[in-house]
Amino acid sequence: MSYFSSIFANNKTQTNNESMSQENQNHILPQTLIEKLFPNKLPTPEELNEKYPKRELPPDAMVTRVGPSPTGLMHLGGLYSALISERFAHQTNGVFFLRIEDTDIERSRAETTDVIVKSLNHFHIPTDEGMTISGDEKGKYGPYTQSARKDIYQGLVKSLVEKGKAYPCFCTSEETKSMGEEQVKEGLRPGYYGKWAKWRDASVEEIEKELEKNTPYVIRFRSEGNFENKIKVSDLLKGDLELSENDIDRKILTAATGLPTYHLAHAVDDHYMGTTHVLRGDEWLSSVPLHLQLFEALGFTPPRYGHLAPIQKEDGMNEKGDIIKRKISKRKDPEANAMLYEELGYPPRAVVEYLLNLANSSFEDWRKANPDTDNSEFQLTFEKLSRSNGPLFDMVKLNDVSKEIISRMTAEEIYAVGLEWAKKYDERLALEMEKDSSYAKSILNIEREGESRGRKDISKWADLNSEMGYFFDPIFDEIKDNREETLSFVTKEDCDSAIKSFLETYNENDTKDEWFAKVKTIARDLGYAEGAKQFKLEPTKYKGQVGDIAKIFRVLLTGKTNTPDLHSIMKVMGRERLVQRINSLA
């Protein structure tokens, strides 16, 4: 049984539809009244069919889309479903497009559309159709912004009214709201249905009367569903489900703005734009029965649906110690904003690979087996797509993914990308990096070139300052006065004498072994153990161990107690800077 037929196979539903259709006949409004509701010239469904022909694609190609609202930021969850949709489309030689869903004109800010476009661009999620970075649209199924499709929606809503499948409703929002509260108080299911659907069967006269008074109204869908009936729905991620039919006469159009609600816009757009697979947040799952009704009423074939669990975050615990999860929210959680990761300087690939890992946990194994393959080669599957009720966002894991990626980059690459980031978010560091680019590159090359992979201490470019900043004199100057205190673990005499011997014997051409032998000699001469083991065996015999002597130089040169290999650092700094820093101890 096909997906579509299974939905409507239920006998009971069938009978209902027939009897309801008759009911619809009785409720078709006179054409003169319909013209009053829709006075403008509108496209008919037939005209639209001609304008937006079926896409010519291989049979198994998927057409997917992402439909964010332009509210000022790109939500991480939106990025997640965009990424998944894009991968499925391109994995099957299909089409992925961007549609701006701005039917809520109160909340939408047109100028923020480019935040969305830039985000998709930043994370390398290529769109085939829709708004581009230059601000133009591409693709033949546009316009791709819903507010520009007003006439299309109105044309179809008009056709629904003409078929008796939609009607005007003059209730105010306050009225519907208090009606809902009353229903809840009475223990009833809230909603505009049954006897609560005041305007469903209103007479022509009543409607005319309100229209004359210029009462604001909306158009509602006349649902023929029965809540007691179940329909079978096959979801790509959640499997086969049984959902109650929708019996609520949902609003599909606001007459005042002329714009539709999500539901109608979804049905209309995804039909005419040829979407085959709708992947969206699972908060839409319970609207599926309505959407299927809408598709049927409009005479469209519905797409396949896949409902993704939202990315969540931990939000405290209950008395029993269960973790309370909640969806990451734009308002409360900075990590919900996809562009935060740009600001912090995570490589876009890191975020993408973290999200791919949430989508298909087998990605991790694939990445291990194919460390150098572009992640677009990874084949996403619906079967593996998480069916959990929403993974918790894990910044620590993201850091690990990111460190791994950066550890495989060359110093040259890190320099280029890191500098670009610093120019935007850390100007002082950028200045230093540019002043002496070869110095900066050799810093970044410490313990990198020639190793199977580089140091794993940078997870994002915001770490760059603490990891390399001290190499640059102006930045070092700000921390150098702390050195004295840090050096208080040795006596002044030992410190001075270590410095003295060091300066006498240091040769920048020494190999690492030669250099370290000299450090050991200094240690021994001052009464420190040459090795940590030795010291551990007879701690009373020594003042300390060779590590303490190395620490003196480390602190003098870098102002820090933890740094990469000292020998490499000295080589990169050069003799002149080294001597200067050692002598600058107050």
Added chain:
RNA sequence: GGCCCUAUCGUCUAACGGUUAGGACGAAAGCUUCUCAAGCUUUAAAUCAGAGUUCGAUUCUCUGUAGGGUCACCA
């Protein structure tokens, strides 16, 4: 409240009805000619509870519990 979804280490997750319940992140311990970051070697860590079906249940069924979603003139 109605309806729907979900339940495996702290987290993300694997396991045709038969595994010693596996991996990754994180944690802990040890190793490493200097401190880190790594790397390597170990360790701790889970099937929500209770019934049922079955020779055998993490897996199937039911009940309970917990969490999530939805029930807008938001998407």
